[in-house]
Amino acid sequence: MSEPPATLAHPAVMNRPPELSFAGMCTMCGNKGTFSGVRSPSRESFPCPSCRATLRYREQAGAILSVFSHGRSHFLDHFRHQPECQRLAILEAAIRGPFIRRFKDVPGYVRSYYFEDAVPGETRDGVICQDLERMTFADASFDLIITSDVMEHVFDVDAVIAETARVLRPGGAHIFSVPMVFPLRPGSTARARRGPGGVEHLAEPRYHRSGLDEPSLVVTDFGADLAARHAERGLRARFHRSMPLTAVLNGNAVVVARRPLQ
Numbered sequence: 001m002s003e004p005p006a007t008l009a010h011p012a013v014m015n016r017p018p019e020l021s022f023a024g025m026c027t028m029c030g031n032k033g034t035f036s037g038v039r040s041p042s043r044e045s046f047p048c049p050s051c052r053a054t055l056r057y058r059e060q061a062g063a064i065l066s067v068f069s070h071g072r073s074h075f076l077d078h079f080r081h082q083p084e085c086q087r088l089a090i091l092e093a094a095i096r097g098p099f100i101r102r103f104k105d106v107p108g109y110v111r112s113y114y115f116e117d118a119v120p121g122e123t124r125d126g127v128i129c130q131d132l133e134r135m136t137f138a139d140a141s142f143d144l145i146i147t148s149d150v151m152e153h154v155f156d157v158d159a160v161i162a163e164t165a166r167v168l169r170p171g172g173a174h175i176f177s178v179p180m181v182f183p184l185r186p187g188s189t190a191r192a193r194r195g196p197g198g199v200e201h202l203a204e205p206r207y208h209r210s211g212l213d214e215p216s217l218v219v220t221d222f223g224a225d226l227a228a229r230h231a232e233r234g235l236r237a238r239f240h241r242s243m244p245l246t247a248v249l250n251g252n253a254v255v256v257a258r259r260p261l262q
């Protein structure tokens with residue numbers, strides 16, 4: 001009987017979290033290969049070996065393709081050159097992330113961010129200052145709104161949903177990622193709220209890194225009620241699942257909230 005490989009018995013290796021991997025194609029760059037994840041939470045891992053996009057961004061790219069490519073593109077770096085992408089009016093509320101360089105050559109692509117010291121509507125380094133609860137854009141301005149891990153940080157989720165419903169064109173979609181625990185809790189939980197004296201914490205404060213690399217308070221832990229809250233404001237929301245196995249494991253939700261054609 002042969003000895004097991006020495007590395008298996010090494011304590012440093014034994015203590016490492018188990019590595020998961022799966023074969024697939026990157027919905028961002030089209031690379032075919034093996035995607036591995038060891039970090040927790042795993043939605044931030046499983047990077048594409050070619051473009052480095054993490055799982056949650058790739059799931060979001062898959063959702064964008066599912067709505068807008070009509071089955072003609074299987075990855076975003078193909079789709080972005082197609083006429084059906086080039087004619088989209090896109091709002092992305094982001095200061096960084098893998099969609100920026102992909103959509104920057106789409107004529108109707110604009111980016112927004114909430115700069116606390118800027119006037120809404122003012123542009124800074126090509127990024128428009130916007131409060132998602134009260135956007136300055138006209139009704140029916142966009143086909144696609146992209147937010148990635150933003151919705152859990154806003155204080156008035158229903159105001160943001162109402163505003164996305166207002167600025168989306170008929171048939172348009174807000175496609176967003178949020179962390180979510182599966183199985184889904186029935187209701188969302190507020191971790192903080194705005195009070196007369198400032199932020200009131202209702203749970204142990206939890207922070208993520210903002211686009212400007214500052215701590216950003218998590219305001220809401222979302223549950224299955226997210227779909228009904230969109231329906232109340234005229235948007236049909238569904239969870240997008242491009243990778244069933246890992247979607248269960250990774251605590252990630254990509255939501256497609258679509259304004260009906262009429």
Ligand SMILES: [Zn+2]
Nearest residue numbers: 026029048051
């Ligand atoms: Zn890739």
